[in-house]
Amino acid sequence: MRECIRFLLLLALFGPLPLFATAESSAQKSSAYPDKPESKEWCSQLKQAAVRARGLDPGMRSYTLLLASLGLQKCAPQKVRAALIDAFMASLALSDADAAKTPLQSGALRKLLRLDESTVEQLMPQADPEARAEIQGAMVERAVDRRDFDRALSLLNQIPSDQDYPYAAATQLILRLPAGHEAEKRAIFVNAMAHDHEHSSLGGEGDCSAANCVAGDLSGMVVRFWRHFPPELVLDAIDQILDHSKTDDTQIAMKVSAGSDRTLTMKGTIINFDNVYQYRLFELLPVLRELDPSKAEQLSNDPQVRAQLNKYPNGLQSLDPTVRDTPLRKGEESGMHGFLMTSPGASGKVLQDWHSAEIYRRQANEILKQAEDDPRQAIAATATLPVQVGHALPRSETLLSIAQMGWKKNPSASKEALKQLADSLKEVDPAKYGRAGLRIGAGLRVQYCWSDGVQLATNMKDTDLATSLLQEGLRQAERWKGVDSDDNDPNLALKAWWPSVAMFSAILNSAAHISPQTALELIHKFQDPDLVTLFQIRLANDRLGADEESLH
Numbered sequence: 001m002r003e004c005i006r007f008l009l010l011l012a013l014f015g016p017l018p019l020f021a022t023a024e025s026s027a028q029k030s031s032a033y034p035d036k037p038e039s040k041e042w043c044s045q046l047k048q049a050a051v052r053a054r055g056l057d058p059g060m061r062s063y064t065l066l067l068a069s070l071g072l073q074k075c076a077p078q079k080v081r082a083a084l085i086d087a088f089m090a091s092l093a094l095s096d097a098d099a100a101k102t103p104l105q106s107g108a109l110r111k112l113l114r115l116d117e118s119t120v121e122q123l124m125p126q127a128d129p130e131a132r133a134e135i136q137g138a139m140v141e142r143a144v145d146r147r148d149f150d151r152a153l154s155l156l157n158q159i160p161s162d163q164d165y166p167y168a169a170a171t172q173l174i175l176r177l178p179a180g181h182e183a184e185k186r187a188i189f190v191n192a193m194a195h196d197h198e199h200s201s202l203g204g205e206g207d208c209s210a211a212n213c214v215a216g217d218l219s220g221m222v223v224r225f226w227r228h229f230p231p232e233l234v235l236d237a238i239d240q241i242l243d244h245s246k247t248d249d250t251q252i253a254m255k256v257s258a259g260s261d262r263t264l265t266m267k268g269t270i271i272n273f274d275n276v277y278q279y280r281l282f283e284l285l286p287v288l289r290e291l292d293p294s295k296a297e298q299l300s301n302d303p304q305v306r307a308q309l310n311k312y313p314n315g316l317q318s319l320d321p322t323v324r325d326t327p328l329r330k331g332e333e334s335g336m337h338g339f340l341m342t343s344p345g346a347s348g349k350v351l352q353d354w355h356s357a358e359i360y361r362r363q364a365n366e367i368l369k370q371a372e373d374d375p376r377q378a379i380a381a382t383a384t385l386p387v388q389v390g391h392a393l394p395r396s397e398t399l400l401s402i403a404q405m406g407w408k409k410n411p412s413a414s415k416e417a418l419k420q421l422a423d424s425l426k427e428v429d430p431a432k433y434g435r436a437g438l439r440i441g442a443g444l445r446v447q448y449c450w451s452d453g454v455q456l457a458t459n460m461k462d463t464d465l466a467t468s469l470l471q472e473g474l475r476q477a478e479r480w481k482g483v484d485s486d487d488n489d490p491n492l493a494l495k496a497w498w499p500s501v502a503m504f505s506a507i508l509n510s511a512a513h514i515s516p517q518t519a520l521e522l523i524h525k526f527q528d529p530d531l532v533t534l535f536q537i538r539l540a541n542d543r544l545g546a547d548e549e550s551l552h
Contacts, residue, residue, distance in 0.1 A: 038516075039544065043075035045520070046540035050083065052533045058093035060530045062104045063496045065090065067537045069111060070546040081119070084112040088123055096128065100494040105131035110138050117142070129163055137166025144173050153184060156191060165195035168216045174225060175327045186229055192218050193237050200244040202276060219283050223316055224325050226287050235291055238284050242299075248276035254319070269319065270355065271308055281305045286315045353390025360385055360394040364401075371402045375413035378402050379420060387427045391441025396424040396449045403453070407460055415465060418453050422472050425449055430483040430499070443480060443499025450476070450503070451510035458513040466514050470507060474522070477503040496534055508535050509542045516543065 046068060053064035065087035072080045088108035094101040105127045113120045113135065120139075124132050136159055143152035152173050159165060170192055174185045196218040219241050226234045252273040273279040282305055288296040300306055312318035322334045363385060371378035379402060385394040403417035428446055430439055450473030457466035480500035484491040491498050511519040516539075523535045 039074075042540045042543045043071070045536055046071045046075055046544070049533050049536040049540065050079075052529065053537070054086065056530055056533060058090045059098065059100050059104070059494050060496060060534070062087045062090040062094075062108065063100075063494060064533050064537055066104070066107050066111070067534070067541065071537065071541040071544050074544050074546055081112065081115050084108050084115070085119070085123070088112070088127075092126060099492075100497075102128055102130045102134075104494075106134040109135045113138055113142065133159070133164035133166065137169040140166055140169035141172060144169070144176050147176070149173065149177060149181075149184075153188070156188060159195070161195060161198045163195075164199060165192060165201065167192060167201060167218060167221060171221055171224065172327075174221070174228075175325070182228065185225070186233070189221060189225065189229055189233070189237075192221055193240065196237075196244070197240060200241075202245075202248070202250065219280060220316075220323070222287060223283055223323060226291070228325065231291050234287065238288055241280055241284065242277065245276040245280045249274075250276050252276065252279045270358075271312075271319075273308075274304065278302060278305050282308055282312075282315050284315070285309060286313065286317070353392075356389045357392045357394075360389055360392070364394055364398040367398055368401055368405070371405055375402055375406045375410050376416070379413065379417050382420070382424075387424055388429075388432070388442060391445065393424075393428060393442065393445045393449065396421055396428070397445065399424060400449050400452055400456075403456055407456060411460055414456070414460065415462060418457060418465060418469065421449060421453055422469055425476060426472065428476075430480045439483070439499050440497075443503055446476065446480075447473075447503040447506035451506040454507070454510035455513050463514060470511050470514065473507040473510075474504070477507060495530055501531065501534070504531070505535055505538050509539055512539060512543060 050065065050068040050072070053061055053068060055061075056064060065083045069080050069083040069087070072083055085108075088105060091101055091104040091108065094104070109120050109123060109127065109131065112123075117139065120135065124135060127135065136155060140152045140155045143149070143155060152169075156166075156170060156173070170188050174188055177185055201217045218237060222234060222237050222241070252275075253270065254272070255270050273282065281299060281302060285296055285300060285305070286309070288299070300309075309315065316323050320334055322328055322332060328334070367378050367381045367385075370381065379399065382395050382398050382402070385398055387393065387395050399417045399421040403414040403421065407414035425446060428442065430443070450469060453469045454466050454473070457463075457469055477500050480503055481498070482500075484498040484500045495501055508519050508522055511522055519539055520536075523532055523539065526532050526535070
């Protein structure tokens with residue numbers, strides 16, 4: 001489960017689009033906000049499902065109420081607060097060993113924080129430590145956004161030494177504090193050192209968005225702010241970080257790219273480290289060379305680290321210039337698009353998948369250039385692409401892109417691409433994905449291909465093709481469900497997070513493009529009340545235009 005959660009983090013860093021999809025893909029919404037009569041109908045569907053959600057087992061009750069809160073913001077804003085509180089309270093019944101407990105609690109409290117911070121403060125003592133730490137960090141960020149720096153400092157100082165420290169939030173506070181507040185910046189850094197001493201942290205990018213992407217650990221703070229603090233303090237911090245990392249054999253893989261395009265044209269630099277100590281040296285030796293050259297020379301004997309620093313002499317700052325002591329400028333984004341931690345020996349397969357995906361991405365680019373003039377020849381060329389590489393689906397995603405590019409100019413070629421898309425997707429075998437994270441990643445791409453294919457066929461007014469794609473997609477989701485529910489190797493994650501369930505949900509939502517009534521009828525054919533409730537809420541949210549944020 002730990003590796004699954006790490007993989008979900010990686011997916012978030014790369015963005016939700018398939019690796020080979022064009023910008024027209026899943027970001028495209030064919031249905032605008034429904035007109036008033038339809039809105040009332042979908043609000044009614046949502047409210048009915050939200051009532052049923054309260055009768056589900058704790059995990060699914062918490063998750064479905066969280067989802068329902070998104071649509072209720074449009075239908076009944078006065079009920080959102082109660083739904084979020086109920087979602088949090090339901091999560092309290094989960095075992096501490098349940099991996100869903102922390103994300104469900106932090107999801108409910110983070111959303112409630114936007115509405116009622118005082119209630120969040122009252123509920124936080126009941127939350128588990130990880131969720132509590134995440135929300136305390138979110139409260140600091142809110143205070144920083146309001147420029148209430150005294151409140152942000154007070155919140156940081158209240159965090160117990162044995163609790164996870166919100167390094168990303170603390171970094172944002174230092175970045176935003178005005179000139180003349182050097183004493184406060186130093187106090188934040190000393191506080192972070194004290195927490196790291198008790199509870200060492202290894203962070204990738206922390207809270208990452210277009211406006212905020214910062215390293216989530218003490219080492220990242222050193223890299224950014226070492227010039228602001230006394231050298232002896234920074235050297236003590238470096239010694240502390242390196243000492244903590246010497247026994248950690250977690251492997252690190254990073255992907256960095258220039259610019260913000262994370263889809264078809266993304267070109268990236270991939271580097272890896274055999275253990276955390278190597279990664280820390282890569283981060284910190286550039287700083288140490290400035291403060292203590294002789295010690296830096298003594299520590300520069302690792303050939304892998306030395307080779308990386310020869311290529312990237314400023315370490316992280318060579319890879320990503322936005323890792324600095326000033327905030328991101330308007331429109332600027334971090335270049336750090338992937339950060340993966342794996343157990344010893346596991347990173348080789350990850351790196352191989354990343355490199356293979358890059359090779360086939362370039363090949364797909366050439367095919368798509370050809371599709372502009374000769375789509376049928378491009379369709380034939382997709383046969384040279386593999387069906388699956390890691391969690392990417394080069395052939396299927398390229399066929400979808402071809403169909404999307406030319407459906408107005410050459411609809412017959414686009415229909416042929418969609419038919420071949422269906423054939424290629426049927427070859428994707430979930431049983432081949434031994435690691436849970438890979439199955440999740442592949443499942444996301446399969447569901448996008450099916451749902452986008454159905455939507456495109458509907459836009460082309462080809463109801464027969466859309467219906468065929470819908471039926472084929474549902475049959476494949478059923479096969480994936482067999483893997484998730486295999487008695488010999490059951491998926492222990494929350495059912496809402498099963499790849500097969502996500503696939504069902506996306507395909508059912510796409511059915512509404514053919515006919516909303518058809519989608520509802522298909523949903524109510526399921527015998528599982530968890531799934532009926534989940535799918536009805538997701539469909540209602542989709543029709544209401546309530547964007548679903550990541551809740552895992």
